Amino acid sequence: MTVDAEGQTNSGQGVETTDLKSELRRILAEDFKKRLTQSELISEEQCKRLCNLLTEESISASDIVKVVTGDEESTADD
Amino acid sequence: MTERIREIRFSSFRGLPDYTCKLNGKNISIFGGTGKGKSAIVDGIEFFFSRSLRRFHGEGSGNIDADKAIRHVLKEEQLSVELAFIPTNESVRRRLSDYSIPTATHSSIQEYINQHPPAGAFVLRRSQLLEFIHDQEAKRYQKYIHLLGLDYIDATQKSFVEAEEMIETQRFECQQRLNDALQLFRDPDMDWTPADLSAVLTKCAEVAQPFSVDTLTEWQQLDSAISVLDARRSKETKQRIDALNLAIDHLKVETPSEIESTVAALNQLHAQLRKIQAKSEEVLRGGVIEEGLKYFQEHPGITKCPLCEKTLEAGYQATFERLAERNRALGELRDLERQRSEKLDVLVTALQRLLDQLDKEQEEDYALYPEGDAQTLIKHCAALQEWVRLIKSTKEQRTYEDIIVPPVIKVVQSIRSTIHNSLVKERDALTQPAAVALEKAVGFLQRAKEKEPEIRAAESAKADSLKLRHAMQDVQEAFSRARESAVQTVFDKIAEKVLSYYHKLHDSDDANESSECTGLSLTSTSRAAAGGLQLAIEFLGIVDSYDPRAFLSEGHLDSLGLCLYLATVRTFNNSGSLLVLDDVLTSIDMEHRHRVAELLLEDFSDFQLVVTTHDEYWFNLLQSKVLARGEQDKWRFKQIARWTLEKGPESAAYEGTWDWIETNLVEENYRELGGSLRLVLEDFLKRVADKIELKVKYHIAGKYVAGDFNFAGIRDNLRERLIEEAPNEESEIQKDISRVFGTGDLINFLSHDNPGRLEVTLTETKDFVNGLKSLEQRCKTHKLIKGISL
Numbered sequence: 001m002t003v004d005a006e007g008q009t010n011s012g013q014g015v016e017t018t019d020l021k022s023e024l025r026r027i028l029a030e031d032f033k034k035r036l037t038q039s040e041l042i043s044e045e046q047c048k049r050l051c052n053l054l055t056e057e058s059i060s061a062s063d064i065v066k067v068v069t070g071d072e073e074s075t076a077d078d
Numbered sequence: 079m080t081e082r083i084r085e086i087r088f089s090s091f092r093g094l095p096d097y098t099c100k101l102n103g104k105n106i107s108i109f110g111g112t113g114k115g116k117s118a119i120v121d122g123i124e125f126f127f128s129r130s131l132r133r134f135h136g137e138g139s140g141n142i143d144a145d146k147a148i149r150h151v152l153k154e155e156q157l158s159v160e161l162a163f164i165p166t167n168e169s170v171r172r173r174l175s176d177y178s179i180p181t182a183t184h185s186s187i188q189e190y191i192n193q194h195p196p197a198g199a200f201v202l203r204r205s206q207l208l209e210f211i212h213d214q215e216a217k218r219y220q221k222y223i224h225l226l227g228l229d230y231i232d233a234t235q236k237s238f239v240e241a242e243e244m245i246e247t248q249r250f251e252c253q254q255r256l257n258d259a260l261q262l263f264r265d266p267d268m269d270w271t272p273a274d275l276s277a278v279l280t281k282c283a284e285v286a287q288p289f290s291v292d293t294l295t296e297w298q299q300l301d302s303a304i305s306v307l308d309a310r311r312s313k314e315t316k317q318r319i320d321a322l323n324l325a326i327d328h329l330k331v332e333t334p335s336e337i338e339s340t341v342a343a344l345n346q347l348h349a350q351l352r353k354i355q356a357k358s359e360e361v362l363r364g365g366v367i368e369e370g371l372k373y374f375q376e377h378p379g380i381t382k383c384p385l386c387e388k389t390l391e392a393g394y395q396a397t398f399e400r401l402a403e404r405n406r407a408l409g410e411l412r413d414l415e416r417q418r419s420e421k422l423d424v425l426v427t428a429l430q431r432l433l434d435q436l437d438k439e440q441e442e443d444y445a446l447y448p449e450g451d452a453q454t455l456i457k458h459c460a461a462l463q464e465w466v467r468l469i470k471s472t473k474e475q476r477t478y479e480d481i482i483v484p485p486v487i488k489v490v491q492s493i494r495s496t497i498h499n500s501l502v503k504e505r506d507a508l509t510q511p512a513a514v515a516l517e518k519a520v521g522f523l524q525r526a527k528e529k530e531p532e533i534r535a536a537e538s539a540k541a542d543s544l545k546l547r548h549a550m551q552d553v554q555e556a557f558s559r560a561r562e563s564a565v566q567t568v569f570d571k572i573a574e575k576v577l578s579y580y581h582k583l584h585d586s587d588d589a590n591e592s593s594e595c596t597g598l599s600l601t602s603t604s605r606a607a608a609g610g611l612q613l614a615i616e617f618l619g620i621v622d623s624y625d626p627r628a629f630l631s632e633g634h635l636d637s638l639g640l641c642l643y644l645a646t647v648r649t650f651n652n653s654g655s656l657l658v659l660d661d662v663l664t665s666i667d668m669e670h671r672h673r674v675a676e677l678l679l680e681d682f683s684d685f686q687l688v689v690t691t692h693d694e695y696w697f698n699l700l701q702s703k704v705l706a707r708g709e710q711d712k713w714r715f716k717q718i719a720r721w722t723l724e725k726g727p728e729s730a731a732y733e734g735t736w737d738w739i740e741t742n743l744v745e746e747n748y749r750e751l752g753g754s755l756r757l758v759l760e761d762f763l764k765r766v767a768d769k770i771e772l773k774v775k776y777h778i779a780g781k782y783v784a785g786d787f788n789f790a791g792i793r794d795n796l797r798e799r800l801i802e803e804a805p806n807e808e809s810e811i812q813k814d815i816s817r818v819f820g821t822g823d824l825i826n827f828l829s830h831d832n833p834g835r836l837e838v839t840l841t842e843t844k845d846f847v848n849g850l851k852s853l854e855q856r857c858k859t860h861k862l863i864k865g866i867s868l
Contacts, residue, residue: 020568020650024228028564035556041549050553058233061240068245068550 029054046070079654081190082686084164087171088726090153091125092118097726101714103164105687109697110718115727116690120201120660121148122159123688126172126179128197133205145174152723163187177400180392193652199225200651201658207639211626215603215610222600222611226568226650235561238554245550247424249543256536259529262327263522275533282526285519300527307520315508316520322505323521324528325443329498331435333491334428340421341481347418348478354411355478364411365476367404374398415476422473429466433459436490447497455493461486562602568649569600569611575645576600576638579681583637583673594618594629595638613642636665640674644681653684660690671696675703683712701865705858715865735761739847748843749835752828755846756784759818759825762854762863763787766796769857769864784825793819796853796862803860811856817849 032054036047049067053059065071082103088094093115099106110116124131125148134144149157162169166184170191182188194200198221210218223232263278264271272278282303283294289310291303308316373384379394390397405412436459444452465484472481509517577598584595597616615638617629626638640662647657659678663671675696678687691697697715704713718727739754760783767774767787774782774790793815800811824846827834857863 020571021226021228024231024564024568027567028231028560031560031563032556035560036553039549039552039556041545041552054234058230059237061237061244064237064241064553065244065550068241068553069546 042068079186079190079193079652081163081166081184081186082654083656084162084167086119086122086126087160087162087169088119088122088158089160090150090155090157091122091159092148092150093721093723094118094122094726095150095153095724099716101686101688103686104712104714106689106714106716107697107700108688108690108716108718109692109694110690110721110727111692114692114718114721116692116718117203117660118726120203120658120688120690123656123658124197124201126159126161127191127194129172129174129177132198133203148174163190178396178403181396190654194655195226195651196224200647200656201660202640202643202662203660204662204664207636207643207662209639210642211613211635211639215612218613219602219611222569222646223565225646228565228568231561231565235557238557242547242550242554245543245547247420249540249547252536252540252543256533256540258331259533259536262330262525262529275530275537278526278530278533282523285522289516289519297530300523300530304520304523304527307516307523310516311520312510312513319505319508319517319521320524321443321446322501322508323524325439325446326498326501326505327525327528328435328439328443329494329501333487334431336424336428337432337487338483340425340428341483344418344421344425345480347414347421348480351411351414351418351476351478354414355476363404364408364415367401367408368412371398371401371405374401419473422469426466426470426473429462429469432487433463433466436462439494446501448500451493451497455490458486458490458493462490566602569602572642572645572649573598573600575649576641579641579645579677580638582677583641583670584634594634595626633665633667633670637670637674640666644677647685648681651685655685656688657682657685658688661692663691663696664693668695668699671699672703675700679703679707679709698865705865743840743844743847745840748840749828749838751843752825752830752835755843756825756829759850760784762850763792765864766857766862767792769862770795770799788819796857799862800856800860803862804856807856810852814849814853814856817845818853821846 029051033047033051036042036050037044042050046067050064053063053067056063083101084103085098085100088097088099090096097115099108099119108116108119121131130144131148134147156173156175158171158173160169160171163184166186168182168184168187170180170182170187172179179191182191198206209221213221220232223229260272260274260278263281272281279294279297279300282300283291286294286303286307289307291306293299294303311319370384374380374394374397377384380390381394382389392400436455440452440456440459444455447455461484465486469481505517506514577595580595580598594617595615596618599612599614601612601614603610603612613626614624615626615629617624626635630638651657663674666674678689689700697717701713701715704710716729718729721727735754735757739751739758742748742751742754763784764782764787766772767782767790772787772790772792772795774786797811797815800815801808804811821842823834824838824842827838828843854863
């Protein structure tokens with residue numbers, strides 16, 4: 001059985017399996033966002049950018065530092 | 079997944095010089111003794127999906143040349159493993175030179191390949207059965223994460239930790255700059271150093287107060303305070319003393335302490351890098367691969383290699399993916415290189431700071447230095463600059479030689495220290511005993527005036543960096559906790575499945591004899607980048623959360639290992655994908671093998687199974703279970719009789735004997751069927767004799783022929799048993815028996831160069847074939863035959 005984006009289930013030859021990888025990504029992204037919004041030091045914009053980073057194939061440390069230090073915004077403004 | 083494997087073709091691969099394993103889209107069980115090539119088949123599957131074999135890499139693999147080890151020792155030709163699929167008739171071949179699996183034309187095959195996790199997640203070998211149980215928590219976690227194909231989670235976690243380290247390094251540097259600036263105000267007699275800028279101002283007020291400076295509470299008042307003090311000084315000496323004070327302050331700045339420690343850390347990294355470099359030729363190409371990848375990213379769609387200018391045979395996308403995969407494989411190297419690059423940056427920054435300080439001193443203070451010392455310093459500075467240039471160029475190289483801190487750094491520091499003492503001596507000599515306190519106060523205030531902007535900036539940078547660190551800590555903590563929670567959700571699901579499988583294997587019908595493992599947990603134990611995974615069981619409901627090794631027998635641990643693996647496969651792998659079990663049931667007893675067979679047939683019916691074994695009992699048991707479930711159409715059972723270096727594995731009977739007979743039972747070819755008919759007849763007789771426990775003259779290694787069974791009276795025995803089971807069908811049974819046993823020399827005539835060969839008709843041959851088929855069906859119906867036909 002796989003759980004799709006809408007939470008619908010599909011049976012696979014009578015044996016149940018769950019698409020845990022997708023579920024894991026979803027739980028991770030939601031929980032990360034929830035915890036970030038609780039921080040007084042992270043702005044809404046930074047929160048959005050950091051959550052966007054999680055959807056990328058891979059994230060580098062400097063990408064994260066850029067968002068946290070605000071360098072990304074100044075680069076974009078330039 | 080709609081595709082299944084039709085056959086696997088091996089060419090020059092390990093012990094398989096030129097071999098095809100036919101599955102026809104079914105599951106396959108392969109039986110053969112030790113050294114018959116079973117594991118080479120499994121190796122081939124692993125090679126196809128990952129290009130490398132896990133046991134030739136990593137810990138304990140010694141100095142095995144992995145690429146050499148997977149070649150056939152006699153074959154010079156290109157090594158390859160090819161998977162042919164059904165229902166599409168396409169095949170995909172992977173050669174040693176293919177760093178990624180070649181792209182399939184059919185999207186369904188590409189989907190099949192893409193949906194398979196890393197090979198370790200669907201290929202289980204006996205030696206790996208206990209790994210999850212014996213592993214340390216950290217290792218178990220890493221393996222699990224890799225098996226589950228969740229490496230991206232850890233890679234992301236690592237990036238968050240690295241980001242936190244980068245911010246912390248920035249904060250540390252800000253703190254260091256502030257400390258260095260405040261250190262100039264240190265009073266060694268009082269063992270006092272100001273904590274911040276306001277402490278400097280307070281000290282200014284304190285030292286100026288005895289000289290009628292009543293108010294010094296704001297930095298704006300500093301100039302007037304200096305003027306008040308200045309008016310009291312000797313006009314003849316004050317200018318010289320001021321210059322000396324400045325020079326002395328400059329000389330108080332010491333050689334950056336991090337130079338020595340950074341070089342030591344760099345040398346450790348270099349030692350690790352040299353070790354990796356010695357193990358793999360690929361590492362030497364690391365730089366080219368990285369550069370190549372960058373070039374490909376910047377030039378999408380190029381058709382020629384930028385180096386040799388030859389056309390990219392595999393095309394842009396395949397070449398790009400291959401480079402990316404090779405680059406990923408060098409992950410450990412890249413990580414160490416990143417750390418090396420960071421350390422080199424720290425070293426270069428520290429050295430540059432020292433050079434800037436020396437330049438400043440040369441420009442402002444050298445005229446005050448004792449004769450000769452300035453020239454000596456200039457000479458040493460040139461040597462130091464040359465070393466800094468070398469260090470900078472090291473960053474671009476991948477030679478990883480040890481770095482030796484040149485003696486010139488200590489020599490320079492020693493000369494500066496001597497000059498410092500000399501200048502202090504001169505200043506003190508110029509100062510009248512009654513004016514010592516005044517001069518000290520003036521020196522302090524002037525220093526404060528000079529350094530105030532620098533300290534203010536350093537304090538501001540420190541405050542900013544601290545705020546950033548807290549923000550980064552919040553971000554890192556948010557991800558760590560989110561990761562921990564998400565991963566735990568997965569582990570809880572797997573643990574639930576493991577326990578249900580364990581119960582399936584071990585619960586008894588006897589209510590008093592239940593499985594001793596009554597609970598099981600997989601708990602993520604650390605939020606650091608390298609996490610841990612604790613495996614614990616509840617033992618008979620009495621002892622909770624304990625290492626299973628403390629209570630379970632070796633056999634139970636084996637089955638727990640198997641349950642862990644199968645639960646992971648069931649939870650994560652896609653329906654229709656492969657599951658390969660290479661001789662994993664050796665240490666599990668008969669009763670539990672029955673249950674393993676049932677578990678595989680029940681819970682993995684949507685997978686394509688490849689099960690190898692050297693255990694004939696298990697091979698037969700699986701056949702019986704398949705027969706009992708009426709699933710013989712979903713399985714192939716294959717016996718490997720022998721293996722030779724030149725030919726590889728050879729089957730007890732060549733594959734698809736019945737298919738071969740059906741295809742060739744035509745006028746043009748039926749006379750070539752003698753050997754095949756003999757094989758299927760002997761296979762049938764052997765399995766019937768085994769089931770009805772016929773007393774046959776013993777032959778070692780099962781080398782029986784049809785005559786042995788005929789002499790033992792199989793014909794009459796079988797006829798009587800079939801009639802006993804189905805008396806109403808007596809005449810048909812008699813007819814089938816005579817069609818098979820009454821054909822005299824039909825098989826012999828067809829097998830030999832004999833005039834009788836020409837006398838055998840197609841009708842007679844068909845009659846024999848149909849008789850044998852009918853008889854086999856009767857035997858199956860009345861359970862008078864073992865196993866599944868060839």
